[in-house]
Amino acid sequence: MAAAPVWSVDPRTGKQREQVAAEATAQEVDEAVRAARAARPALADRTVRAAFLRTAADLLADAGEHLVEVADAESALGPVRLKGELARTCHQLRAFAGIVDEGAFLDVVIDHPDAGATPPVPDLRRHKIPLGVVAVYSASNFPFAFSVAGGDTASALAAGCPVVVKAHPDHPALSERVASVLRAAAARHDVPAGVVGLVHGFEAGVELVRHPLVAAAGFTGSVRGGRALFDAAARRPVPIPFHGELGSLNPVVVTEAAAVERAEEIGAGLAGSMTLGVGQFCVKPGLVLVPAGAAGDRLVKTLADAVGGTDAGVLLDHRMRDGFVAGVAERAQLPDVASPVTPGAGGEHTVSAGFLTVPAGRLTGPGPHDLLLEECFGPLTVVARYTDAAEAHAVLSRLPGNLTATVQLSAREAAGEGRGAEILADLTPIAGRVLVNGWPTGVAVAPAQHHGGPYPATTSTSTSVGGTAIERWLRPVAYQGVPEPLLPPELRDDNPLGLPRRYEGRLER
Template sequence: MTDDTPAQDLDAIAARAAAAAGPFADTSPTERARALVAVADALEADADELVAIAMRETGLAEPRLRGELKRTAVQLRLFADTIVDGAYLDVRIDLADPDFVLGPRPDVRRTHVPVGPIVNFAASNFPFAFSVAGGDTAAALAAGCPVILKGHSGHPELSRRTAAVVTDALAGAGMPDGVFQLVTGQEAGVTILQDPRVKAGSFTGSIPAGRLLADIAAARPAPIPFYGELGSVNPVFTTAAAIAERGAELAAGYVASVSGSAGQLCTKPGFLFAPEGHGLDAAIAEAASSLAEHRMLNPRIAAGYRDRRDEVLAAAGVRTIAEGGVRFDDDGHGWVTPTIVAVPLDDLVAGRDVLLEECFGPLSILVEVGRATGPAELAALVPTLFAGNLTATLHAGAGEQGEDVRTLVRVLTEHAGRVLLGGWPTGVAVTPAMQHGGPWPATTNDASTSVGTAAISRFLRPVAYQGAAEELLPPPLRSDNPWGVPQRIAPAGESAEWGGRAVATS
């Protein structure tokens, strides 16, 4: 990104964010919710301009970008309704109890408060949904945290224009100055992450970059939480029964999921495990051959994909199903069509150092396992091949719901944040129950998510107040409950009955 933020400006940016933190945290959920909706409205009002810039800078197609901008606006509105509801604060009130079974209990009241200024590192492959106004920004603002957004060099003009839309919308909604600011450049991003006024970080991108930033956050004199979404190969498993029932449908869905947005999606299925003699080659090749070439995000990513593809194609035991290709234009941009290869399980294991690495682009490996390899054998195989992933998918046949299938599902649960029983992992739904995270290296914190309403909790921390006068309590903990949020109240005297419910239901 050109016009990197000068080092001398970063102190002022951090100071504005820190000054805004208190007033922003004091805004009511309703006020903050209206601000989020104002941002959503402004993004949609400027959609024509923003999408045109994004098409030029990223090479992504207009329908994809318009859908992504709509998703971004929908997520902002979802978070707005979530905070108005108030349940996200998890308010708990233990009233004073002189007869508490362990001795007199003081009045204790617990809620969640914003952690403070956040630095969010934008992603390249989702220029709306995981960039300037994307999920991490929306979650932090919903929580009441000022955001310092480190723009991505892959779409600099779009970053600046979107940031202006967000800033103007927040100001128009009456939010404090400094609630949202943009910085550009790698050095600026590292410097602002190290600033003691920044209280948490978020990131979507590669494993090396994410690990570097996570280590920086952890090495600060006062370490801070860092929520990184990094690498994932998203294995898919299909049984012989599923292929017999709907083989052509599976082949078409597989190719569509691999090739969508030129394979530049964190949930792209990198591996499909199928029994020998699956008979899917022809259907996969036909589906792949019908797809037009698609430009990759930038020349650097395209060159990396070319090199990774060459490695896979040259690996021992690899058989090409759909060759695909990479073409570079005069501007250095790479244009790609999907590449699907097959490899026997034994060759995958022997060549694991090459083949198991993530490939960012429209390439996937169909792993052929023995005909006798069922769900139980696949369950034993998973831990030997894969660390953490965002997703894992199982396609089973009708009636395949026995203990061996349940065992496989349990194992997949240990290795992924979202387990799909049918369907394909691309196309992450923006819903309250969505989990977009997983064990390392999918994320740096496997208890968090960057999609869905639970994403807000990353930027909150619990605080309890003991023996406080009503006037000194934050609004959600007051007895008159001015914000109207749900309050879980433990009245005096109930401790004498603890355990009764368990006995009554046994």
């Protein structure tokens, strides 16, 4: 039986553009994984790894015009957004090259024998080594930054791990082209093409996480899909780490003092954040706690005016569009839920942005309104009007894990007066990134960044953005009593590689 064809589809029309590939068979998945494993020795040299990553960034930038054209045809995200995302992707690759050069990620620690310690300390030397082949599952909403050459791939290659990428069905043509660019970059440094494998198809994704030579996986997508793969990874005879980003509500709390001070500014900022990219960001603010009363009314009016003036937009595919329209309709019919600006179908291929309002008291205990505490992918947010601090606290205490949580404070509250610290204490346990007087959309690629959070935001405590994302693909190994000539060069006393390390309790740069 012939494998099912993989088509590139234009989400603006729903029409097929071109047949790109065929869904991978179990044998083809096995071949891709084995080719990746065979490429591991070529990544052993950190100098080669860093050069490979920089060349990949250069070649992607060189092919940028064509790649953006293909990405726009498959995602409808627009050239401006996609050019920025491609630049971010190239920056990620170069940033990880710098991390590889520096070597601190190896976490070298050397302790010499101390017979007088209690208990006695033998000669111990520890560093981190790559796990092996990493399975990467591409995201729909970031065809560059969370796809074939995205952060999971870049960090895995930086760690010394080859990858096999399961392409997202929303951008298969772009996936093939980007994979070709990465392989061209690998060839310039005598790294085998198998260092970046690419497979298509749902069943191929399942086979990939089950493959006995796959050592870890990174995923960005839905709770349902991510949880199924997470469970499959755990059921293996040898379970593997599964770093999944699954879903997030990204709550926002607006204090009464902040609403009094700058209701219009907050309303306009919220409108821009929730509609950015047609609401298809994983950090879109999906639940906003706004005080009842005049100041909150001003905020909601500003939000209505701004969102009402937003043009209808195209979602990444028609399945997502259908899910958004159905999700909005289900939420809108709940008791006491109003639609100041009605979201939903904007046309045959588009959706219109909007928001729902509900008394916060409806969310303080279990009931049908719990649906409003679940992410709805697309340009929708829920504004919950609270009557006092206790009611807002009760809602926050019921929220699951999130990527982000935000509080909008007044100037006096930001200076330390009022309830700012109390609200931050409510938000910190439920989010991986906590913001004050900002908006969560826009995730900086920086060393201090953390893009993760308690379940279901992610399945682990790691980040998928920033330099520490490399830690997901490493494991520590300690050597005890090993003679100097037999030690890896990273662990020798004379430090031939010039690595940062902790030597006899002292940090050496």
